[in-house]
Amino acid sequence: xxxxxxxxxxxxxxxxxxxxxxxxxFTTQGIHNTAISDIVKKAGVAKGTFYLYxxxxxxxxxxxxxxxxxxxxxxxxxxxxxxxxxxxxxKLLYFIDSIIEYLKENKLLLKLIYKNxxxxxxxxxxxxxxxxxxxxxxxxxxxxDYDLKEGDIEKVIFIILELVGSVxxxxxxxxxxxxxxxxxxILFEIIKKII
Amino acid sequence: xxxxxxxxxxxxxxxxxxxxxxxxxFTTQGIHNTAISDIVKKAGVAKGTFYLYxxxxxxxxxxxxxxxxxxxxxxxxxxxxxxxxxxxxxKLLYFIDSIIEYLKENKLLLKLIYKNxxxxxxxxxxxxxxxxxxxxxxxxxxxxDYDLKEGDIEKVIFIILELVGSVxxxxxxxxxxxxxxxxxxILFEIIKKII
Amino acid sequence: xxxxxxxxxxxxxxxxxxxxxxxxxFTTQGIHNTAISDIVKKAGVAKGTFYLYxxxxxxxxxxxxxxxxxxxxxxxxxxxxxxxxxxxxxKLLYFIDSIIEYLKENKLLLKLIYKNxxxxxxxxxxxxxxxxxxxxxxxxxxxxDYDLKEGDIEKVIFIILELVGSVxxxxxxxxxxxxxxxxxxILFEIIKKII
Amino acid sequence: xxxxxxxxxxxxxxxxxxxxxxxxxFTTQGIHNTAISDIVKKAGVAKGTFYLYxxxxxxxxxxxxxxxxxxxxxxxxxxxxxxxxxxxxxKLLYFIDSIIEYLKENKLLLKLIYKNxxxxxxxxxxxxxxxxxxxxxxxxxxxxDYDLKEGDIEKVIFIILELVGSVxxxxxxxxxxxxxxxxxxILFEIIKKII
DNA sequence: TATGAATGAGAATTCATTCAT
DNA sequence: GATGAATGAATTCTCATTCAT
Numbered sequence: 001x002x003x004x005x006x007x008x009x010x011x012x013x014x015x016x017x018x019x020x021x022x023x024x025x026f027t028t029q030g031i032h033n034t035a036i037s038d039i040v041k042k043a044g045v046a047k048g049t050f051y052l053y054x055x056x057x058x059x060x061x062x063x064x065x066x067x068x069x070x071x072x073x074x075x076x077x078x079x080x081x082x083x084x085x086x087x088x089x090x091k092l093l094y095f096i097d098s099i100i101e102y103l104k105e106n107k108l109l110l111k112l113i114y115k116n117x118x119x120x121x122x123x124x125x126x127x128x129x130x131x132x133x134x135x136x137x138x139x140x141x142x143x144x145d146y147d148l149k150e151g152d153i154e155k156v157i158f159i160i161l162e163l164v165g166s167v168x169x170x171x172x173x174x175x176x177x178x179x180x181x182x183x184x185x186i187l188f189e190i191i192k193k194i195i
Numbered sequence: 196x197x198x199x200x201x202x203x204x205x206x207x208x209x210x211x212x213x214x215x216x217x218x219x220x221f222t223t224q225g226i227h228n229t230a231i232s233d234i235v236k237k238a239g240v241a242k243g244t245f246y247l248y249x250x251x252x253x254x255x256x257x258x259x260x261x262x263x264x265x266x267x268x269x270x271x272x273x274x275x276x277x278x279x280x281x282x283x284x285x286k287l288l289y290f291i292d293s294i295i296e297y298l299k300e301n302k303l304l305l306k307l308i309y310k311n312x313x314x315x316x317x318x319x320x321x322x323x324x325x326x327x328x329x330x331x332x333x334x335x336x337x338x339x340d341y342d343l344k345e346g347d348i349e350k351v352i353f354i355i356l357e358l359v360g361s362v363x364x365x366x367x368x369x370x371x372x373x374x375x376x377x378x379x380x381i382l383f384e385i386i387k388k389i390i
Numbered sequence: 391x392x393x394x395x396x397x398x399x400x401x402x403x404x405x406x407x408x409x410x411x412x413x414x415x416f417t418t419q420g421i422h423n424t425a426i427s428d429i430v431k432k433a434g435v436a437k438g439t440f441y442l443y444x445x446x447x448x449x450x451x452x453x454x455x456x457x458x459x460x461x462x463x464x465x466x467x468x469x470x471x472x473x474x475x476x477x478x479x480x481k482l483l484y485f486i487d488s489i490i491e492y493l494k495e496n497k498l499l500l501k502l503i504y505k506n507x508x509x510x511x512x513x514x515x516x517x518x519x520x521x522x523x524x525x526x527x528x529x530x531x532x533x534x535d536y537d538l539k540e541g542d543i544e545k546v547i548f549i550i551l552e553l554v555g556s557v558x559x560x561x562x563x564x565x566x567x568x569x570x571x572x573x574x575x576i577l578f579e580i581i582k583k584i585i
Numbered sequence: 586x587x588x589x590x591x592x593x594x595x596x597x598x599x600x601x602x603x604x605x606x607x608x609x610x611f612t613t614q615g616i617h618n619t620a621i622s623d624i625v626k627k628a629g630v631a632k633g634t635f636y637l638y639x640x641x642x643x644x645x646x647x648x649x650x651x652x653x654x655x656x657x658x659x660x661x662x663x664x665x666x667x668x669x670x671x672x673x674x675x676k677l678l679y680f681i682d683s684i685i686e687y688l689k690e691n692k693l694l695l696k697l698i699y700k701n702x703x704x705x706x707x708x709x710x711x712x713x714x715x716x717x718x719x720x721x722x723x724x725x726x727x728x729x730d731y732d733l734k735e736g737d738i739e740k741v742i743f744i745i746l747e748l749v750g751s752v753x754x755x756x757x758x759x760x761x762x763x764x765x766x767x768x769x770x771i772l773f774e775i776i777k778k779i780i
Numbered sequence: 781t782a783t784g785a786a787t788g789a790g791a792a793t794t795c796a797t798t799c800a801t
Numbered sequence: 802g803a804t805g806a807a808t809g810a811a812t813t814c815t816c817a818t819t820c821a822t
Contacts, residue, residue: 011802035795046804051797120371151373155381158372159362166361167354176315177353178346186350193388202822206785230812241787246814401781425816436783441818510761541763545771548762549752556751557744566705567743568736576740583778592801596806620791631808636793 015053017043022060027108031061065113069122072102073161074131081134088142089195093188095138096164103168104180111173119161123154143195160191210248212238217255222303226256260308264317267297268356269326276329283337284390288383290333291359298363299375306368314356318349337390355386405443407433412450417498421451455506456515458499462492463512463551464521471524478532479585483578485528486554493558494570501563509551513544533585550581600638602628607645612693616646650698654707657687658746659716666719673727674780678773680723681749688753689765696758704746708739728780745776 021042025034036057040047054060076098085091103110126132139157148156167187171180216237220229231252235242249255271293280286298305321327334352343351362382366375411432415424426447430437444450466488475481493500516522529547538546557577561570606627610619621642625632639645661683670676688695711717724742733741752772756765 007802014803036797037795040805047796047806048798048804049802052802056796118365118369118371120365120369123372152381154372155378156385158365159358159378159382159385162361162365163354163358166357170313170315170353170357174313174315176313177318177349183350183354186347187354190351190354190389194385200822202785209786231814232812242789242813243787243815244785247785251813397781404782426818427816430784437785437817438783438819439781442781446817508755508759508761510755510759513762542771544762545768546775548755549748549768549772549775552751552755553744553748556747560703560705560743560747564703564705566703567708567739573740573744576737577744580741580744580779584775590801592806599807621793622791632792632810633794633808634806637806641792 014043014045014049018045018050018053019060019063022057023064026061026064027112031057031112065116066122066125068109068113069116069118070126070129070132072099073122073135074129075102077131077134077138080138088138089192091138092142092195093191095135096160096188096191097184099164100168100180100184103172107172110169114169118165119154119158123158156194160194163187163191209238209240209244213240213245213248214255214258217252218259221256221259222307226252226307260311261317261320263304263308264311264313265321265324265327267294268317268330269324270297272326272329272333275333283333284387286333287337287390288386290330291355291383291386292379294359295363295375295379298367302367305364309364313360314349314353318353351389355389358382358386404433404435404439408435408440408443409450409453412447413454416451416454417502421447421502455503456512458503459506459508459512460516460519460522462489463525464519465492467521467524467528470528478528479582481528482532482585483581485525486550486578486581487574489554490558490570490574493562497562500559504559508555509544509548513548546584550584553577553581599628599630599634603630603635603638604645604648607642608649611646611649612697616642616697650701651707651710653694653698654701654703655711655714655717657684658707658720659714660687662716662719662723665723673723674777676723677727677780678776680720681745681773681776682769684749685753685765685769688757692757695754699754703750704739704743708743741779745779748772748776 018039021039022034025038025042029038034057036050037047039057039060040050054063076095079098080091080095083091083094085094122132135157136153139153143153143156164187167183168180170176171178171183177183213234216234217229220233220237224233229252231245232242234252234255235245238245249258271290274293275286275290278286278289280289317327330352331348334348338348338351359382362378363375365371366373366378408429411429412424415428415432419428424447426440427437429447429450430440444453466485469488470481470485473481473484475484512522525547526543529543533543533546554577557573558570560566561568561573567573603624606624607619610623610627614623619642621635622632624642624645625635628635639648661680664683665676665680668676668679670679707717720742721738724738728738728741749772752768753765755761756763756768
């Protein structure tokens with residue numbers, strides 16, 4: 001068991017508080033209106049300290065986007081996996097609904113990660129991560145009768161998640177063309193047709 | 196018949212050159228790296244002149260996004276309407292392919308309008324515009340057998356265009372998860388299922 | 391009788407509306423926050439027109455200060471002259487009270503003419519003006535028993551009006567050290583001692 | 586005993602040099618004609634440093650006005666207190682003459698602090714300051730026979746200092762209605778009558 | 781006279797980044 | 802590692818003034 005020194009813990013605390021401060025400020029005031037000086041003030045550390053842990057504002061932002069994107073997906077799949085379903089269709093729609101509900105509750109986060117909730121990017125970054133792989137397994141199992149080529153499963157996942165993400169952004173953040181709840185039935189109908 | 200004075204023509208020229216300069220710089224250097232002083236220098240006008248026509252950088256940007264978004268759609272529908280097709284499916288796929296090919300050729304534009312190619316927003320802004328309405332008519336005619344509720348046609352258009360837009364952005368700009376040409380067959384397959 | 395042409399009347403109208411607009415804006419938004427473009431917009435004339443009547447912002451301002459300063463004094467003396475008094479003291483205090491009450495009602499004006507309500511300056515500008523001269527006559531008559539040297543009457547008027555003006559500014563505008571109504575008794579007591 | 590670090594000393598030096606530069610420029614060129622860039626250039630620091638110590642131009646100005654106003658009064662009272670006088674009247678006139686002579690020598694300063702030499706404001710800001718309190722004691726002692734109400738002493742001081750200040754401004758800066766030396770006898774006569 | 785588009789100098793302010801302590 | 806004072810380039814935006822129409 002690795003020994004983690006007090007210094008190590010302290011460093012981690014600093015980084016965490018910077019990350020948390022950045023997240024809080026980015027979502028509430030926007031990326032544009034958040035300066036590094038705001039972040040360090042909120043985090044309670046000195047300005048120079050920021051540069052010990054991050055390259056610049058966009059470095060933290062990238063970390064946040066990746067973390068939160070995968071968090072959304074992982075939470076939705078875990079949520080889904082504790083239930084039983086009669087069909088893949090049912091399971092998938094439950095999974096997608098979990099994502100939508102999460103984003104509805106976290107409008108500010110959705111605005112922040114904007115349309116960066118890209119399966120392609122998350123998949124690449126977390127290809128060895130259990131939670132993310134489970135999403136793949138769900139689709140693999142569900143689509144096994146379709147005789148899809150190697151790699152096409154990834155593409156289908158990508159397309160569906162792109163669709164969900166961009167519809168959510170438009171409906172939840174912009175309110176265009178309607179509210180998300182009005183869009184859901186049609187969206188689900190379409191997803192059913194896709195699979 | 197309205198008289199258009201020399202002054203009026205000159206004003207239009209100034210605004211156009213500012214718009215064109217902004218577009219050129221935004222696409223090649225990015226929005227962040229383009230200062231108002233760059234725009235006016237390129238446009239060959241004084242700094243104050245910019246503020247005679249636009250509120251700030253984002254005011255031009257919004258105009259550009261809206262203009263170009265609709266331009267893409269209008270060009271694709273016009274492109275489509277001069278041809279004959281055996282089925283709606285064939286026609287729709289041709290229309291979508293036109294959009295994709297346009298975006299492939301204009302990667303910088305795609306990056307700029309980001310994922311703002313939102314049917315909801317464009318539709319709202321151009322609801323009396325002939326070109327945009329024709330897209331609606333195409334879908335209305337093609338989907339007439341489905342017995343869709345009033346308003347659902349708009350939702351279907353929205354969903355399909357969101358899908359196409361975000362897939363294009365991810366594949367063409369980020370190259371994730373694959374190139375757009377590899378994605379096209381699956382994407383088309385899925386759209387065929389949707390309708 | 392001089393013929394005043396329509397053109398002449400029109401010109402006067404323009405100048406008046408510029409003057410009025412400037413006064414309104416100076417008092418409500420402050421001199422600093424009022425640009426020439428604001429004045430012309432409010433006056434309903436073109437920018438260039440401003441320069442046909444005034445040199446710059448401070449040119450109008452100077453005219454306003456002088457006009458309004460003398461207006462205050464003239465109004466107070468006219469107000470006073472329609473009444474009968476038993477003594478010079480009574481008359482003078484009534485005159486001063488008229489000034490104070492006027493300034494209390496026109497706090498914004500007081501702020502604008504600031505401490506420019508200087509007897510020295512007004513006297514110089516309006517030395518042939520009836521209303522202003524009447525103030526002099528009042529003092530001359532009231533102080534005739536004091537055997538003052540030539541010119542000393544002007545000095546006494548000056549000192550008393552300076553005193554009243556600066557006390558009003560401090561009390562009415564700044565509220566320091568107390569409200570003007572609390573200061574009045576002492577101020578009047580002191581003025582009584584002076585004469 | 587508080588430790589004052591080298592850093593602390595350095596910071597103080599920077600602030601002082603900015604303050605001094607601002608004072609020099611404000612008095613010689615006027616507030617309007619002094620830009621922040623002029624101040625920092627003169628002070629020999631970077632532009633951003635200015636904002637580390639002051640909010641804006643008017644922030645330094647306010648500090649200067651308050652400082653200098655009290656400096657004038659404190660210097661005059663100290664000047665007065667080292668002497669012996671036979672009466673309060675004599676002492677007061679000496680005190681006032683000290684103020685006038687100071688302002689005569691510092692016409693630029695007088696112009697800057699304008700008519701902001703207000704006893705009300707200075708008193709409020711420095712209510713615990715020894716020098717300023719001594720002025721109060723002088724009056725309290727001198728006026729003890731008058732049986733004045735609590736607070737009335739402050740009002741008398743206020744009125745006399747307002748009078749002196751505004752007469753000085755008008756005579757020394759504007760030269761209206763005459764030079765200060767010609768005004769002095771009458772002014773002193775009036776002050777004698779007041780007390 | 782009157783107009784108002786165009787000008788461009790110039791002012792204020794911000795903020796990422798460095799570096800001596 | 803941690804600090805935070807100092808930097809100064811960069812950017813936005815204003816506005817008095819001009820001048821062709």
